[in-house]
Amino acid sequence: MKSEKELVEGILSGSEKSLRIFYGECKPKLTNFIRQRVSNEKDVEELVQDTFMAALEAFRDFTYRSSLYTFLCAIAKRKVIDFYRRKKLKRIIFSQMPAIEPLLSILTTPEDKLDEKLLTQKIEETLNALSPQYRRLLQLKYIEGWSVTKIAQEMTISFKSAESKLFRARQAFVAAYTQE
Structure with missing residues (x-):
């Protein structure tokens, strides 16, 4: 050997x-x-x-x-x-915005703190760049924690329509998030 x-x-x-x-x-x-x-x-x-x-x-x-x-x-x-x-x-x-806090607490270096701030800012900017309907859908689902059924009732649309719009909203979020 x-x-x-x-x-x-x-x-x-x-x-x-x-x-x-x-x-x-x-x-x-x-x-x-x-x-x-x-x-x-x-x-x-x-x-x-x-x-x-x-x-x-x-x-x-x-x-x-x-x-x-x-x-x-x-x-x-x-x-x-x-x-x-x-x-x-x-x-x-794709989770609730308050969930960012536990992530931020594990980051320890100054560079990580900057990354944390930039990530939070980027998510907020991305949400604000979406159409009002997509932004509202994502806020109801991921910030407010609503079920798709509740969202459908609130928006007076079918469950399938709510699912479809939520899917498109997530796609729009990802596209806007990854766009530089």
Whole structure:
């Protein structure tokens, strides 16, 4: 078996054999490490692949002060944190606006505080950019917490029509949100 330094140097020089050895030796342990933190198996596999890709990019900076596995786990921890942060942001976009507060409380760095402020501002601007009808639909559903049935009754439209309009309102929100 090659030493970790030989393995990394082999990978950096383009050795397919070194890459296969590295992947074969580290994948099972890394998968278990991530599986302890993420329950969905598809997400686990995606995070394992993302971690390996990030490790390959970071090998040039690897100083051998820790084991290769420790190095991988450090990358995996960041990937898992990013995964949950993205997941939470997606949920917030279509949830009640007060739910932004718990997200904001977990952000700690000045950059994160700025991101928090920008995210809140972006969501408000996006809602304001929508037509009054779409804005009202999204406010009733995600801010007021109304059911589709209640929205349909309030707007004197059928349930299916309310569902359809809500779907279009969400699409308009996503389109406006992603537009720069």
